[in-house]
Amino acid sequence: MFNPSQDDVRRFFCETYRKYHAKEILTPLETIAADWISQHPEYAEDFRDVEVALQRNYSVDSGKTNPFLHLSMHLTIAEQVTINQPNGVRVAYEALAHKKNSIHEAHHEMMDCLGEMIWNSQRNGTPPDGEAYLSALMRKAKQ
Template identity: 65%
Template sequence: MFTPSSHDVRRFFCEVFRKDRAHEILTPLEAMALDWVRQHPEYDDALADAEAAIARDYSVEGGQANPFLHLAMHLSISEQISIDSPRGIRAAFETLAQKLDSPHEAHHEIMECLGEMIWKSQRTGTPPDGEAYIEAIRRRVGS
């Protein structure tokens, strides 16, 4: 399993941004990432300079959202939906996207559930609970 560092993630998204601006060919994963980069033009400045991105501290105390974490979560959710893993996420996403009339907003709702699942896993030292994750998404569909 590949576990990229925060620097790897930042370099990846900055490289996607650079390649797009230079009209270079993207890998399939880069093309998927570019879809999310384009939906977040407010991150263009952060993506334009890889070295500055790596040096930047996006701590909670700083009060600014981490654009790289946000984009990485979008990408992760896209991949989960594409392979329907954990099982049921594709249907839950489709229902939520229809309810909200926005696939992007559905991603943001799912992002909250993903963040909570990861936080609980880290706090308890247990593996991520995919079933609880899907149930949390389904509750958002019902609310």
């Protein structure tokens, strides 16, 4: 199982940003990441200098969204939808995308549910609850 460190994630996004802007060849995963990076120009400064990125603190108290976490969640959701895992996530995604008339906004709605599932799993010391995640997604799609 792939388990990158915080530094690995930050290096990946900074290198993807650099390669994308240098018009270098991207791996398939970098291509997906570059698409999400381009949809978040507000994070550009965070990706320009890998050494600064490795040192930056994105605590809740700082009041600044962690762009590396945000984009990692976009990649996670994109992968979930592609392979339909947990089973049924693609249907929920399509319903949200239709409701919001935006793939990007659907992802952001899904992030709320994904974050809650991860938080509950960590807090309770239990595996992630895919059924609860799907239920939360479908509730959002029907609201």
